[in-house]
Amino acid sequence: MRWDIFCKVIDNHGDAGVCWRLARALAADGDAVRLWIDDASALAWMAPEGCAGVSVLPWRGDEIAPEHLGAETAPDVLIEAFGCDPAPAVVAQFAEAIRRDGRKRCWINLEYLSAEPYVERLHGLTSPVFRGPGEGLNKYFFYPGFTAATGGLLREADLSARQAVFDRGAWLAEQGIAWQGERLVTLFSYEPPALASLLSQLAAATEPVRLMVTPGRAAAAVRALCPTGEPGGSLSIAWLPHVPQEEFDHLLWACDFNFVRGEDSLVRALWAGKPFAWQIYPQDDDAHHEKLNAFLDWLQAPPALRQFHHRWNGFANAPELQWPDAPGLASWGETARAARAGLLAEPDLATRLRRFVAQKS
Numbered sequence: 001m002r003w004d005i006f007c008k009v010i011d012n013h014g015d016a017g018v019c020w021r022l023a024r025a026l027a028a029d030g031d032a033v034r035l036w037i038d039d040a041s042a043l044a045w046m047a048p049e050g051c052a053g054v055s056v057l058p059w060r061g062d063e064i065a066p067e068h069l070g071a072e073t074a075p076d077v078l079i080e081a082f083g084c085d086p087a088p089a090v091v092a093q094f095a096e097a098i099r100r101d102g103r104k105r106c107w108i109n110l111e112y113l114s115a116e117p118y119v120e121r122l123h124g125l126t127s128p129v130f131r132g133p134g135e136g137l138n139k140y141f142f143y144p145g146f147t148a149a150t151g152g153l154l155r156e157a158d159l160s161a162r163q164a165v166f167d168r169g170a171w172l173a174e175q176g177i178a179w180q181g182e183r184l185v186t187l188f189s190y191e192p193p194a195l196a197s198l199l200s201q202l203a204a205a206t207e208p209v210r211l212m213v214t215p216g217r218a219a220a221a222v223r224a225l226c227p228t229g230e231p232g233g234s235l236s237i238a239w240l241p242h243v244p245q246e247e248f249d250h251l252l253w254a255c256d257f258n259f260v261r262g263e264d265s266l267v268r269a270l271w272a273g274k275p276f277a278w279q280i281y282p283q284d285d286d287a288h289h290e291k292l293n294a295f296l297d298w299l300q301a302p303p304a305l306r307q308f309h310h311r312w313n314g315f316a317n318a319p320e321l322q323w324p325d326a327p328g329l330a331s332w333g334e335t336a337r338a339a340r341a342g343l344l345a346e347p348d349l350a351t352r353l354r355r356f357v358a359q360k361s
Contacts, residue, residue: 004036004077004078005033006080010082014264022079026350027054038058038061076106080110082110088133091132103361105361113266114291115291115298126138151353154350155271162249177210182210184254184256190281192313194311199211201323205233211236213237213239253274258276288313300338302331304322304324308321
């Protein structure tokens with residue numbers, strides 16, 4: 001089977017990350033995947049070794065290189081990630097192939113991840129195409145999600161086996177981090193309003209804490225508050241480089257607490273099974289607050305964890321950020337592990353997507 005995935009990068013970590021993981025998952029079963037992406041720069045460090053069966057092709061607006069088009073290269077499944085509108089030339093090729101051979105092909109609109117109730121209602125619904133080269137065809141909404149009535153989450157077949165043999169100390173040594181048993185905290189964030197408060201609390205903690213700061217916006221936000229790079233007290237900082245996706249998983253497995261952002265890293269934090277806080281992608285109208293609360297409801301987050309998320313995400317009138325004590329961290333870890341156990345019992349997104357396409361073809 002041949003799959004075409006179109007990705008328009010807005011947040012280069014999340015958009016490219018989700019699409020690359022999906023491409024890898026589909027290629028793992030021997031299929032051919034073309035990932036059309038308008039900005040592949042993040043893949044240079046996110047996936048430096050590439051993946052057998054996955055071709056990364058440039059896409060700018062309507063521009064498609066002629067050598068990538070032809071009747072024999074029409075995809076069996078056309079995926080537009082996050083409603084990005086695929087290149088008209090590829091849609092035309094796709095439509096022509098359907099008319100020519102009469103064989104059913106599937107057009108998927110892969111939507112954003114959410115725990116909101118509408119996801120179960122809309123997942124799998126048809127969206128007729130009324131104009132353009134795909135006029136007369138149907139798209140199908142495919143919603144990732146946390147329940148059996150959704151499209152599920154991306155997960156590699158060997159994920160649990162890799163986690164079972166992961167050696168935290170050995171991995172940290174490979175990264176050149178001299179770990180002395182201090183608490184490790186990942187920071188992968190935007191510019192959270194409560195970051196200054198967090199840094200102060202970690203510096204005043206009764207036990208040593210190492211903050212593992214990821215490059216980009218998180219690092220810039222911390223440096224703005226700590227120009228010397230060392231906040232002092234109980235807190236020390238490890239400034240991390242960009243790492244491939246597998247190494248980012250290892251980072252989350254190695255740490256005792258994970259601050260994550262966006263969509264892809266939230267899913268990886270869930271698979272890590274460690275206590276975490278999610279900074280959701282902010283929207284001007286605060287619509288992301290409702291989305292965050294829906295996730296916290298699904299997670300069955302205890303009150304303190306819910307309040308922590310609210311402050312971390314800038315909710316008005318949220319209580320001051322309060323870094324949890326050891327029993328609090330243990331409780332939040334139990335919440336994360338319970339969520340992971342339920343998710344591991346369900347089929348992953350690529351498996352559900354294959355089943356869905358088979359039903360529609």
